Amino acid sequence: MFIQQAFKARTEWWRYLVGLIIVFLGWQLFGAIPFMAALFFEAGPEVLTLTQSEMFKVLDSNLNFFLLLLTFAVGLAALFFVIRFLHNQKIKDATTSRKKIDWGRFFFGFSIVAVFTVVTTIIDYNLQPEDYLWNFDMVPFLILAAIALIMVPLQTSFEEYLFRGYLMQGIGVLAKNKWLPLVITSVIFGGMHIFNPEVEKLGYIIMFYYIGTGFLLGIMTLMDEGLELALGFHAGNNLIGALLVTADWTAFETNSVLKDVSEPTAGLDILLPIVIVYPVFLFLMARTYRWNNWKEKLFGKVYPPETLKYSEEI
Template structure:
């Protein structure tokens, strides 16, 4: 199974500690190009800049490219650590299946893409005054290339690190499934605390980020792999970057539309977590015949031979 298979590889606590430090170091290394460009444009004032200030100091396409480059470097460090320090193949970080099931990735990607497109079109038709037409061909084509190439890298880093590396590492340490689900989800959501959306909407938006972490973690545990969460996350960020931007979001892009409405952290935060996400989980559960939810989410994560002995007794 997705967590239990890690027992076949090098899974000592100190290896995961070094691994996390190495990945954080990789992220810092990846930020060097962005820092150099910002220093050139804004001098040492960059030290006092918020993320919004940084985005406004550069062309949005350039900022997006440099920001996403950070995750590409981080992903490279993560894959290196997994292969060399843990002697674990990439497929074992991705799935418990014998090979990566790309049909799962594309199903999740398509489902989320269709939902985002339909809801955005519906919102635009219902509230046209909330949007400005932001489309400019050349900047949009550059955005399209950057987004298609690098946004899946960014989302893959987050999935492989939080739902893969941390979930597997914590799972074999505590020998259960619910603790890695909770810890990885809270850390994932908590790291979004510094996003511009939190400044604009307040701490209530953290319900959405942490709730998203829980949903992606549940998908990984129930499906015994990352394929669904990889597709879900890639579609969400990619379509968001291409279709709608706003002055207060983490992705300020040359998108098709610009949202100029005054946002609020009310039902807009709760509906995705309490209504939309459960619907996604029901769809995935029906399609992939998920069962035994209690065991998969709250069961033990012991060595496979120990699990077999326990089942026989």
């Protein structure tokens, strides 16, 4: 099983505490230095008086997008350092229970959410064209596309390796069950988005969407015994979203094809994905990869196999 992979590594509780401190410093301190330096260069000391939403509007859209995603790239490097040297674990074992990473699963997860996002956006654009502005500008869009293709997968991989990989395995081996890491990582993942501009605009009800998304990705990981589907799904969701539609009140305002100018509402738009769309995604994955034994995979115990030893090579 995927969580059981952690028993090949060093799993003392203090290692996870130290590891999280290292990752946080890499992500939120060292990773943020270029972004903060650019803000000071552009706006001077007054930047300290700005809200987070206002900070996102100081720089050129593409530069802002790149520097924000750079913080996650630095965080990912710090996380891989922690996994490799603090826990003595193979990156492969933090990714999947299979003999090697299954990239077919990654692209399947990427494709289903990408196709869904494009199709639903086209339908909504044709039904309610007054809600959109044509925002396409060739040169800025091509620069955005180049940045997004490289940086968005790094951003989403950081979040997946941190929550569905590192913490899912760590909490699982310490708690000796699967439901607790699923719940904790999903709630923390959702809580991480609490400072997003979307929360300021729509209110705290949108946290149900973020936490629900955390549960979706966590269920994918536990049922499929690996991160590949979640890695692909998360990357597809964020990449297509960044290239296709932007709005003035989102975390990433980009030079996308369309701009949503409608007044957002917090209601069915938030609940429908959780209660209808997400179960459909899980159904498609379950049929494709023949998932079974749901109760055991989501609520079963985690036992340390006696035959597993500390990993000697990475």
